[in-house]
Every structure is written in C-alpha cells, then in structure tokens.
Amino acid sequence: MKKYLVTGSYGQIGQALIPAMLERYGKENVVATGRKRKIPLFKEHDVIYHRLDVRDQFGLRSLIVEYDIDIIIHNASVLSATGEKNPQLAHSINIEGFYNVLEATRELNLEQLFAPSSIAAFGPSTPLENTPNNTIMRPTTIYGVSKVYSELMGEYYNQKYELNFRSLRYPGVLSPDEPGGGTTDYAIWIFYEALKRKMYKCFLGPDVRLPMMLMSDCLKSTFDLLEADDSKLTDRSFNVTAMSFTPEELAAEIKKYIPDFNIVYEPDFRDKIARSWPQSLDDNEARKQWGWDPEFKFEKMVEVMIEGISQKLGIDQK
Ligand SMILES: NC(=O)c1ccc[n+]([C@@H]2O[C@H](COP(=O)([O-])OP(=O)(O)OC[C@H]3O[C@@H](n4cnc5c(N)ncnc54)[C@H](O)[C@@H]3O)[C@@H](O)[C@H]2O)c1
Numbered sequence: 023m024k025k026y027l028v029t030g031s032y033g034q035i036g037q038a039l040i041p042a043m044l045e046r047y048g049k050e051n052v053v054a055t056g057r058k059r060k061i062p063l064f065k066e067h068d069v070i071y072h073r074l075d076v077r078d079q080f081g082l083r084s085l086i087v088e089y090d091i092d093i094i095i096h097n098a099s100v101l102s103a104t105g106e107k108n109p110q111l112a113h114s115i116n117i118e119g120f121y122n123v124l125e126a127t128r129e130l131n132l133e134q135l136f137a138p139s140s141i142a143a144f145g146p147s148t149p150l151e152n153t154p155n156n157t158i159m160r161p162t163t164i165y166g167v168s169k170v171y172s173e174l175m176g177e178y179y180n181q182k183y184e185l186n187f188r189s190l191r192y193p194g195v196l197s198p199d200e201p202g203g204g205t206t207d208y209a210i211w212i213f214y215e216a217l218k219r220k221m222y223k224c225f226l227g228p229d230v231r232l233p234m235m236l237m238s239d240c241l242k243s244t245f246d247l248l249e250a251d252d253s254k255l256t257d258r259s260f261n262v263t264a265m266s267f268t269p270e271e272l273a274a275e276i277k278k279y280i281p282d283f284n285i286v287y288e289p290d291f292r293d294k295i296a297r298s299w300p301q302s303l304d305d306n307e308a309r310k311q312w313g314w315d316p317e318f319k320f321e322k323m324v325e326v327m328i329e330g331i332s333q334k335l336g337i338d339q340k
Contacts, residue, residue, distance in 0.1 A: 135187050
C-alpha cells in the first residue's frame, strides 16, 4: 500500500478527503498535515496529524522521510477572495509553498504529486463557454496566477524530470463544510442562510453562471485521477465539472424546499472575479483519458445540500 501525505488537510476539501482516504487506503497510510496545532476531529478518529507550514522545507522533508511517503496531495492554498485581500500572502503560500512541495517531490524521488488547480486559472480572454482543456490562460487574480504557475511548473517537471505531476481544475466544490474564502462560496452560504433566516444577501449578481460540483464528485475525480494509468495521460491538468448554474437559478431551486426564501443581490469585488471565469467547462479530456463521469446533477445537488446542512444545523426538514 502507498503512503500519502496531505497538506492543508483541514480545509473544506480535506475535511471530506481525509475520512475518505482513511477508508480507502487505511489509517496507517495517510499523514494529514496543516497549519493548526491540533485538530480535535482528527484526534478523535486517530488520524496521524502533524503541524506543517508548506513553506517549511525542513519540516516537509522530515515528515516525508519519517513516514516513507510515496504520494503528496497538496491542498494548502489561499483561495481567490482571500488572495485578492492579501496578494503577498497568496504569493508566499501558493507559489513559494508549491515550489517547496514540488522540489521535495523531485529531490526525494516520490512517486506522485497531486495538486488541485481551479477554474480561476482561466481569465477574461479565455473562451468562457464550454472552456476547452487546453486554451488561453491569462487570469487576473493572484490566485489564478498561482494556479497557472503550479500547472506549468508541474508540467515542466514532468517533462524535465519525469515527475508524476497531476492536477484537476476543480470548479466550485459544494459541501456542508465551511468554505475557505473563495468566490464560489456563495453557493454554500446561501443554503445556511436560507435554512436559518430564509434570506440571503448574495455577493454575486443574479446572472453569474459558474461551474460547480458536489464534494462526493470532487472526491471521485480526485481518486480517479490519482489512481489513473500514467500511460493513458496525455495531459497533466484537467478540467472537471458536473453542472453550471447562476445564483438566480439556485435560489429558485431552493424555493422549492423553502417557499418563503428570499434573495437580494449586492455584488462586491467577487462579482468581477466570477465574471472573469468560465461559465461552463469542457471536460472531455478527463472523460477520454481517465474515464471521468460525475454522478450528481443540479437538482440532486440541491437536495443533498439541504439535507446535509439541515442535519448540521439540527433542523428537521420533514
Ligand atoms: N473548495 C473549492 O471550491 C475549490 C475550488 C477550486 C480549487 N480548489 C483547490 O483545492 C485545494 C483545497 O481547497 P479547500 O477548499 O480545501 O481550501 P481551504 O481554504 O478550505 O483549505 C486550505 C487549507 O490550507 C491551509 N493552509 C493555508 N496556508 C497554509 C500553509 N502555509 N501551510 C499549510 N497549510 C496552509 C488552511 O489552513 C486550510 O486548512 C486548494 O488548492 C484550492 O485552491 C478548491
């Protein structure tokens, strides 16, 4: 069995990924790391956890050697909205941190580096409808710039050193866990506010269409690419998507469950970010090269989110 190290493991994705990895690969083969000293939930489930800042060269290499790590899943990142508030921090964590992880993977000859990218790697000059896998990438946020950097460096190390780099351009990922400061976060907070107050003030305009997927599809795509046969991959970075919708469409679907739900729109700086991103993605390369096939569409996603967040809030929807 391979041994995995996950960075940024207590983020929105890590909170779902770590339990799924324990089940799939076994507790003894997963090392979770993050910036917090302790994670009570991980302690409860006996997860191997270490404090690690991804910029710490010595700390990262020590853990790789101590646990004889084969594969790194690099999830530590500053997301789009937080990055725009502090571009220097985003540069330091997303670019310098990524370089540290990439170099450690090369120097210690690890088997694979998986580092998620994002739809934010695209920009206003990209064809924004049905965006192809390989197209213009000139993002206008520091987050997007850092994702293009990671993709290109990963691909360069793949050509130069045969480093097994793989990346997914996740769209907005939806789960009942708190999102980490991105632009697609509205599509999670809307459920919380609809269930708690029947009212949501949306920071995007009503018509901003963005690609999204439910967390279970995010995990499915991650495991599928992690475990894909290398000889079948002609790309290293892939578009993946399951649906696209606007805030207006999402609010209308939520109203089917909460008829007196109300939404108002007060677009802020995130509206401009969102309008520079794809409205929908062409994920045919992922489908062709490693069999990507999402499970959850829009209506089912809304049902799952209402159920999950009601449970979290202790609200009985029946
Ligand atoms: N959630 C989404 O909708 C989404 C969409 C596209 C791409 N992604 C990508 O997926 C990955 C995981 O995203 P997420 O949603 O879990 O993000 P998140 O913000 O919820 O979690 C990131 C984690 O990284 C940690 N972190 C920040 N700086 C660190 C540092 N210096 N050292 C170690 N840890 C650090 C944070 O504490 C946090 O726990 C990121 O690369 C992100 O860009 C996420």
